[in-house]
Amino acid sequence: MPDNIPTQNTGLRGVTIASTKISDVDGDAGRLIYRGYLIQDLAENATFEEVCHLLLYEKLPEEDELKDFKARLAAERDIPVELIAALKTRPKDAMPMDILQSGVAMLAHHDPDIQDTSRDALLQKALKLIAKLPTILAAWDRIRNNNEPLASNPQLDHAANFLYMLNGTVPDEEFARFFDICLVLHAEHSFNASTFAAREVASTRAHMYAAVAAAVGSLSGELHGGANVRVMEMLMEIGSLDNVETFVNQTFDAGKKLMGLGHAVYNTDDPRAHILAPMSERMGQRTGETKWYEMSKLLEVTGKKIFKQRKGRDIYANVDFYSASLYHSMGIPFDLFTTLFAISRVAGWTAHVIEEQFADAAPKPMLYRPESDYIGDYCGPDVCEFVPLTQR
Numbered sequence: 001m002p003d004n005i006p007t008q009n010t011g012l013r014g015v016t017i018a019s020t021k022i023s024d025v026d027g028d029a030g031r032l033i034y035r036g037y038l039i040q041d042l043a044e045n046a047t048f049e050e051v052c053h054l055l056l057y058e059k060l061p062e063e064d065e066l067k068d069f070k071a072r073l074a075a076e077r078d079i080p081v082e083l084i085a086a087l088k089t090r091p092k093d094a095m096p097m098d099i100l101q102s103g104v105a106m107l108a109h110h111d112p113d114i115q116d117t118s119r120d121a122l123l124q125k126a127l128k129l130i131a132k133l134p135t136i137l138a139a140w141d142r143i144r145n146n147n148e149p150l151a152s153n154p155q156l157d158h159a160a161n162f163l164y165m166l167n168g169t170v171p172d173e174e175f176a177r178f179f180d181i182c183l184v185l186h187a188e189h190s191f192n193a194s195t196f197a198a199r200e201v202a203s204t205r206a207h208m209y210a211a212v213a214a215a216v217g218s219l220s221g222e223l224h225g226g227a228n229v230r231v232m233e234m235l236m237e238i239g240s241l242d243n244v245e246t247f248v249n250q251t252f253d254a255g256k257k258l259m260g261l262g263h264a265v266y267n268t269d270d271p272r273a274h275i276l277a278p279m280s281e282r283m284g285q286r287t288g289e290t291k292w293y294e295m296s297k298l299l300e301v302t303g304k305k306i307f308k309q310r311k312g313r314d315i316y317a318n319v320d321f322y323s324a325s326l327y328h329s330m331g332i333p334f335d336l337f338t339t340l341f342a343i344s345r346v347a348g349w350t351a352h353v354i355e356e357q358f359a360d361a362a363p364k365p366m367l368y369r370p371e372s373d374y375i376g377d378y379c380g381p382d383v384c385e386f387v388p389l390t391q392r
């Protein structure tokens with residue numbers, strides 16, 4: 001093995017494994033950019049559809065390009081009737097991320113261009129996945145609640161249409177825009193675990209649905225996208241502002257983690273948390289229940305303070321921290337929180353799959369195949385002598 005490859009369990013921290021033009025996370029500066037644009041500027045000024053165009057076509061769309069892109073997305077929202085029928089056969093308590101993952105795999109069965117690996121075909125598959133994932137999710141939530149799935153509303157933009165298909169009511173402008181901003185904020189984040197999973201699968205030349213299904217599986221874990229659900233469970237367990245400090249101490253005493261704090265890359269505030277916090281406060285005011293925002297705020301301050309006292313270093317809120325109270329105030333069921341992350345991040349995953357297979361920058365991507373140290377010591381330094389079944 002070459003000397004420059006780390007052999008300890010590093011989780012690949014600090015190891016650069018590929019080049020990308022899609023996004024950059026500067027963990028020390030707390031700066032996130034999508035194809036050259038600051039996340040703060042995109043969240044304030046761009047819609048999710050514009051961000052999808054930016055990620056997939058490498059430029060913000062002009063007006064006519066955006067109109068065309070939105071029309072193409074809206075035209076791809078429907079999912080196959082066979083998929084809806086399959087959803088109706090699933091146990092009602094199936095985990096939504098599992099539903100989404102199997103739904104993505106099933107979409108592959110119904111793509112007549114599945115074998116087409118041209119860049120144009122991949123862009124079309126990306127468009128389909130971005131358009132259809134929200135439909136699968138909304139259909140699933142309605143089916144498990146004994147309601148019929150709703151047809152999409154072509155008059156509505158992507159974010160508003162999802163909320164409509166989920167709830168059966170058209171959201172007002174502020175609600176729709178807040179959800180749109182959530183989609184913008186979660187759309188891309190360089191080589192995080194799920195994106196790496198998507199790129200690893202794409203590097204084998206498996207199709208885009210296979211890569212995205214793998215990414216959904218990766219995102220479901222509580223150390224990744226699953227953290228937002230765990231944050232909400234934590235807030236529920238804490239119950240009131242008075243209990244925050246005791247909860248933090250008990251959590252640290254037990255050697256457990258406070259969900260929504262810490263990040264593998266950021267050594268300062270996650271810029272997305274700053275954008276989500278005031279949205280959480282505002283949505284709380286709209287519902288007349290600011291308790292979840294206030295508890296989150298106190299938990300952040302107290303968690304940071306006690307972490308510093310105990311470990312002598314800082315910890316910061318990540319994207320999942322305030323998205324939990326925000327989604328709760330939006331009336332979204334807890335167990336859908338991580339799927340909301342997925343229906344946004346699919347934009348980043350598909351952009352990465354295309355880059356993995358069509359990178360024009362040198363060095364060209366290649367099949368991922370890391371090394372491992374074999375530490376099996378079953379028969380000392382030697383190989384084991386094979387013993388036939390009857391003599392064991």
Ligand SMILES: CC(C)(COP(=O)(O)OP(=O)(O)OC[C@H]1O[C@@H](n2cnc3c(N)ncnc32)[C@H](O)[C@@H]1OP(=O)(O)O)[C@@H](O)C(=O)NCCC(=O)NCCS
Pocket residue numbers: 222223224225227256257258259260261262263264265311315318319320
């Ligand atoms: C995201 C996360 C996995 C980053 O991991 P990392 O940078 O590799 O950090 P580690 O998990 O190795 O932790 C480093 C140290 O900080 C501590 N730490 C990290 N996050 C912590 C948290 N949220 N609460 C309490 N302690 C934490 C660890 O216990 C460890 O302490 P030690 O050095 O005394 O053993 C980690 O911060 C975490 O699990 N956070 C909670 C889950 C979460 O919010 N995930 C969403 C990420 S966007």
